[in-house]
Amino acid sequence: MAEASGTNQGERLIFLVGAPRSGTTLLQRMLQRHPDIGSHPEPHLVTPLAHLGVWANVERAPYDHINAAEAQRQFVAALPGGEQDYWAACRAYLDILYGRMLDKLGTRYFLDKTPAYALVLPFLVKVYPRARYLVLTRHPLAVFCSYANSFFEGDAEQAVAFNDILGRYLPAIAEFLRRPDIEKHHLRYERLVQEPERELAGCFDFLALPDHPQAVEYGAEQGPAGGYGDPKVRHHTRPTADSLEAWAADLAADEGKRRLAERVLAPIAPADIAAWGYDKRRLFEPLGRAAGKKSEPSLRWRLDSYRLQRKVFLGLRRNIHRNRLGRLVRRVRYYCDVLLRE
Numbered sequence: 001m002a003e004a005s006g007t008n009q010g011e012r013l014i015f016l017v018g019a020p021r022s023g024t025t026l027l028q029r030m031l032q033r034h035p036d037i038g039s040h041p042e043p044h045l046v047t048p049l050a051h052l053g054v055w056a057n058v059e060r061a062p063y064d065h066i067n068a069a070e071a072q073r074q075f076v077a078a079l080p081g082g083e084q085d086y087w088a089a090c091r092a093y094l095d096i097l098y099g100r101m102l103d104k105l106g107t108r109y110f111l112d113k114t115p116a117y118a119l120v121l122p123f124l125v126k127v128y129p130r131a132r133y134l135v136l137t138r139h140p141l142a143v144f145c146s147y148a149n150s151f152f153e154g155d156a157e158q159a160v161a162f163n164d165i166l167g168r169y170l171p172a173i174a175e176f177l178r179r180p181d182i183e184k185h186h187l188r189y190e191r192l193v194q195e196p197e198r199e200l201a202g203c204f205d206f207l208a209l210p211d212h213p214q215a216v217e218y219g220a221e222q223g224p225a226g227g228y229g230d231p232k233v234r235h236h237t238r239p240t241a242d243s244l245e246a247w248a249a250d251l252a253a254d255e256g257k258r259r260l261a262e263r264v265l266a267p268i269a270p271a272d273i274a275a276w277g278y279d280k281r282r283l284f285e286p287l288g289r290a291a292g293k294k295s296e297p298s299l300r301w302r303l304d305s306y307r308l309q310r311k312v313f314l315g316l317r318r319n320i321h322r323n324r325l326g327r328l329v330r331r332v333r334y335y336c337d338v339l340l341r342e
Helices: 024-031 065-078 083-105 115-127 140-151 156-162 165-177 189-194 196-206 246-252 255-265 270-276 305-317 324-340
Strands: 013-017 037-041 109-113 132-137 184-188
Touching: 013 024, 013 115, 024 037, 024 109, 024 132, 024 189, 024 196, 037 083, 065 083, 083 109, 083 115, 115 165, 132 165, 132 189, 132 196, 140 156, 140 165, 140 246, 140 255, 156 255, 165 184, 165 255, 165 270, 184 189, 184 196, 189 196, 246 255
Parallel strands: 013 109, 013 132, 037 109, 132 184
Antiparallel strands: none
16 A cells, blocks of 8 residues: 655554563563664554544443444545545544654654554554554463453453453454554564563564664663553563563462363464464363462552552442442542533
């Protein structure tokens, strides 16, 4: 697809594609140590743009999103270039924002690490077919356990009910990896933490940048402030492979959690898991080596502000739709809506 004329930032953009809890924050921190790469915490510029109605709809909006989507589709169909004009408009919007940030940072590339982009990759590729795409995958069961342990105090049932990470992200990223028309570089988390210098050198080569071995020491400089990335990354200064199979000990010690993992993985096609770089038939093999070992380290973090916040949030949220606190919150929200009504 030919790019529209005008200020095009596509060739200066790097999109780091990966599911939550797959190591994307770690890789971002290392990559931005390169003098030619700038970044910012998960800007989420693309996700809302993808759901304006022409590509996909939102579930709810403070306007009639169903009629708006249909009206936009009809309008776009009537444009001289049809959908190509729409992609050009989306690109122009993003070009200005990314371009201003590139001007501020003064770097050759801007790295956008927003995991939610993995769910709108077809849209993103329509807008930026010539961007550079780095794809990071991790053992699916490690992602499953890390998500539950990091955000739901180990409660996998609650984690899956809130967001089926594997069911949503794994097929979407696998489909993207199989696309032959997009320039991309695929990394696996396990290799990244075991041989970080080698894996980073591969990234820099893909980006046509000189190698920068010092990037592996990501703790030597302050990373992007704030954001929604991995809160554990700030406790380390370089990658570590110490807990690569801690997830296996976690599942080996919790039969219910293991059975839930099996149910979550059951509908996912072996070909999708193979695209990630893993064999579905062998995913549970590490459990045999994990008997008696300690489980996921995230369950033993010190009680820092992040962990305390998560504990309080999860405690308040439990049964929120059925208890007195929930009724109070809904009542307060009603009065707030009345006060803020224009």
